Amino acid sequence: MNDFSVFITLRESVSLFSSLFEQSWILKTLAFAILVGSVMELLERSGSIDAFVAYMTDKTRLVDSPRSALLTSYFIGVIIFIESSITSLIAGAVGRGLCDKEGVPHAKLAFVCDSTSAPISSLLVLNGWGALLLGLIATQIDEGIIKGDSVSILIESVLYNFYAMSALVVTFVAIWFNIELGAMKDAKASHSQSLVVNTTQSNLLYMLAPITIMIAGVFFFLYMSGNGNILKGSGSSAIFYTILATLFFMFFLYIPTKQMDIKSFFIALYVGAKKLFPIAIVLLFAFAIGKVTTELKTGLYLASLANETLSVYLLAGVIFIVSAIISFSTGTSWGTFSIMIPVALPMAVGVDANIALAIGAVISGGVFGDHCSPISDTTIISSLASDCEVVEHVKTQLPYALISGLIAFMLFVGFSFIIS
Incomplete structure (x- = not known):
């Protein structure tokens, strides 16, 4: 980019x-990554995580095996x-204590968190993902590239989001049958620490209430920013203000009820943020x-290469692969x-291919590459939420992502023949 000049x-x-x-x-996004550590540290020091683990494993016995521990996080993610x-x-946050109690490696938990978050968000698009995709599709309609209603086209396209669907199925099957592939076989089990646990129902609420605020907060701030x-709405604004609102809520929940004193609250706030500061640096370099x-226009270059030898029957498959390569290289599905x-849409129009299938291939490829990429924000956040090293998470998740990707590619090629 700079004629190999070191100074420039x-x-x-x-x-x-x-x-x-x-x-x-x-x-x-960087502030969110740092403050996530504060939220998790406060939840842990409040005793609410331990109370939840005791409630799920000892009182109700809803979680009594590694499978049920992972399935809890899986269904939360969905x-x-x-x-x-x-x-x-x-x-x-919810699954880590359960996995420690049942001796489940944090790498498995990170795999479950990562393989449910982006796929389900790209399938149920009543969120920032849907907002971005609607805007991109509407732009193509305004420019006269395609015709139709952007909402209808997006809904139809989601039905062709084969990678998200296959990733959810592969993850569930891997949990249910305890299928360990590649580096996952060598992942070390976590061991719970001996802690004094307050198992009262009120203590359990110290975890459930902040989580409720987080869920409601994202909807509220998406509504406000939109x-x-x-x-x-703005996804980055929504998650940032939601985390701030959650921290304020936790302060006014923990301090007046004497669950924590002011000094211990701010110590936990600082320690948690300090733990995840390196993660924020990784995210910055990823951006x-x-x-x-x-x-460098890497994506446009790859797309131009694909366009030179394109068949209508291979279009969706090629778009899926190119999108995956770009997403893996850049670490962002949205980008x-x-x-x-x-x-992709002018390419689809040029060979008279199905528009919705082409958009579905872009969405699937973006999520697929994002899953495999060590510089993806969702990869990094899933790692930190599960207390798993980023590199270990990437290595252990990769075989499952590749299987899901292969299934998706075959479906795109197959549906191209059927629709064409």
């Missing part, structure tokens, strides 16, 4: 990071579809790499959508 490259690198800090959504980052956070329309690949939808 250093100068442009400084300029690159300066430009990142000028973007509010990046600052909010039910809470509001925003992928919040989904991973809640599934990880001026009354959830589908037009920088994504911006560089965008400036991939922004790059590929303006490219």
